[in-house]
Amino acid sequence: MSIDVRRRARLPAWLLALTFTTFTFATDDYVIAGVLPALSADLGVSEAMGGQLVTAFSLAFALAAPVASVVTATWSRRALLACALGLFVAANAAAAFTGSYAVLLGLRVLAAVAAAAVVPAAYAIATSAAPEGRQGSYLALVMGGLTGSLTFGVPLGTWVGGAFGWQATFGLGAALGLVALAAVMVTLPGLPPQPAMPIRERLAPLARPQVLLGLLGIVAIVLGSMMVLSYLAPFLRDLAGAGPVELGWVFVLAGLAGLAGGQLGGRAADRWGASRAMTAGVAAFAAVMAALTFCQILRPVPLLALLPLLLLWAGASWWIPPPAQARMIALAGPAAPQALALNSSAVYVGVSCGAALGGLVLETYGSGWLPAAAVCVELVALALFRAADRGRAGAMPPGNPSAPQG
Template identity: 50%
Template sequence: MPSLRRRPGGLRLAALALTAFTLQTDDFAIVGVLPSIARGLSVGEATAGQLVTVFSVICAVVAPVAAVTTASWPRRRLLGGGMVLFCAANLAVPLATSYPALLALRVLAALAAAVVLPTVFAVTAALAAPGRQGRDLATVMAGLTGAVVAGVPAGTWIGAAFGWQATFAANGALGIAALVVLLAAVPDVTPPPASGITERLRPLARPALAFVLLAAVVAVLGNLLFQTYLGPFLADTAGVNPTGLGGLLLLAGASGIAGARFSGTLVDRIGPARTFALAAATFTAAMAALELAWSLRPAHVALVALPIALWSAAAWAVPPPVQARALKLAGQQAGPQALALVSSSVYLGASLGAGTGGWLLGTFGPGTLPIAAAVCAVAALALFALAGRTVSSTAKRDRTETEGRRTVV
């Protein structure tokens, strides 16, 4: 029997990317139907918006805990069980006639996402052929980007045409499709040998991994403080109306998919450190160009189109090197737990970014957003580089201690 890594990987990667697409769409699509939810359940829009907050917080908190407690579970069974819960939580939404009932279903969906999404990336890494881990991770990451490009607009349209409950039902149906393809295309992955909690957590306590996770938080914070308020910034800079914003968002989405895929290739060829540095430098250059356009306002829309494309490509180029570096630092046994921590870092950075961007916009105006985002990119690069230096220092200290023991003997 051929090894799992030698089996045709196209359908397997498609199944994993479709699963990522489904989970991310479920997280974001609700934003487009929040007013309808508020009216339908007779609550304020701010209250309805807590459905998004609760989902993100649960994913951030539960993902690393679930990764540790399910470390010895068969991966295929974990994916299948999580997707069954996810589908059930979404398909039951039309039966929810009150806000508490809907909130409970969103909690169940978030619990499923917190388990499944890190497992998707762990399985992708485990089944990747030698020298292709970065590219395979980037391919699955494209599912997350695709959710922003296609999933969210589709969910919003479905809600407008058939009612907000239909958006959740569609997510449940999409989850069933992802589950079927997963079971058909993804082989089981043998979990690491059973070990105690201490052994599972020890690799996660390495200072270098902490710096990598901090770099992810800061990078996502910088990206989201700009992305969340992209509409007001472009309206003030180039007079972009909603129609023009839609076109630029499509450009950004396509650029993000390309950036993530290219980043994965670079991770395999030149390593995570150089790939992250290139992504951070490109992001900073894009922010500088957008800040220049803002200073020249009213600027022509063509002056912001290329920086927007570069910004999105650079932003989506960040996850592959972060994932690859985290996997290497944690080792095979703690790899799934490390990826879960990366997922939590992304959620944390997104939450902080939206709040920080709102404060900057309200206090200092849109012109400060690119500057703050660029500062975050530089800080994230410094943290990522510090992780590499920490690894080198630790390795040097270990060699010195080993040589010292040999000398004594």
């Protein structure tokens, strides 16, 4: 192996610190599901009411991300991450000692505001500080913290909650936040803030039709995936007779497949261009959903026979975000940090709409039609991205190398 190849293979410590940071925030968001019964019983609320802690976190993140990106645009990146991580640690530490649902709800909103400030900034740092030609790979690694939380963080938090009480789960979140804060402060290089400019001028690129189309495409991509993921339990029960134990193993294996898919999607964005890589991911996702729809004719289908399709679905789902984010950066130009914040909001909108629309399909037509509906939504997403690419090409002077390939 040449010296140059070894240098390319060595990952900087700050990149690993940012990956651990996104892992921490995602674990804190998703782990509520693992301790929901005990938490609800202790606080004297229904499980449906306890589940609103997740809704509050998601809604606060979606609303706060674009605002935080504008407000903190001129802050140094180290100061931004230090303040937000400090707020996150404080919110989780306080949550570990509260016995009030209302107080806990407020603390979850504070934790979400901290996440909304940090996660888009972490994506922007990863792409801006990456070596030429490796932006997609660096972005995929930071986004891999989200997938890793589902595979490792949520099971760990659930075990801690089961062994020591649900309050200990929030204590774990505070501890992870402290580790992330220390890692970021020690390793993150001194990065300059964005240059000062009027807010209207800073946000002007976000009003471009191609950027808005790209954001709608992100909503559609996440919506299509969440239509199936939200109701995977009834879908696999009806198709393969899978129960909770089998479903647990499917989630673990799908998490690992998602980690691999995200890394491959980032590399593809670097090598093929963001638009081509994203198109390949959407096409693979649609093909898997079509195959799962066809499986309804053959039901019951053994779960082992379905597993390759489920792993391909997970890999394709997580292949798409890195090139989609890289493409959004190219579309937004100097407003890339704000676009990434809006992109994060679009993801949470897609999550909410996917669960709602998937529930409507489930109630009206049955679980077997969920993959077919997801295919339709993903094709809409592909059309939106194609329209955005055409708008980008029309707005760029000929030969501009930053235009997305596609």
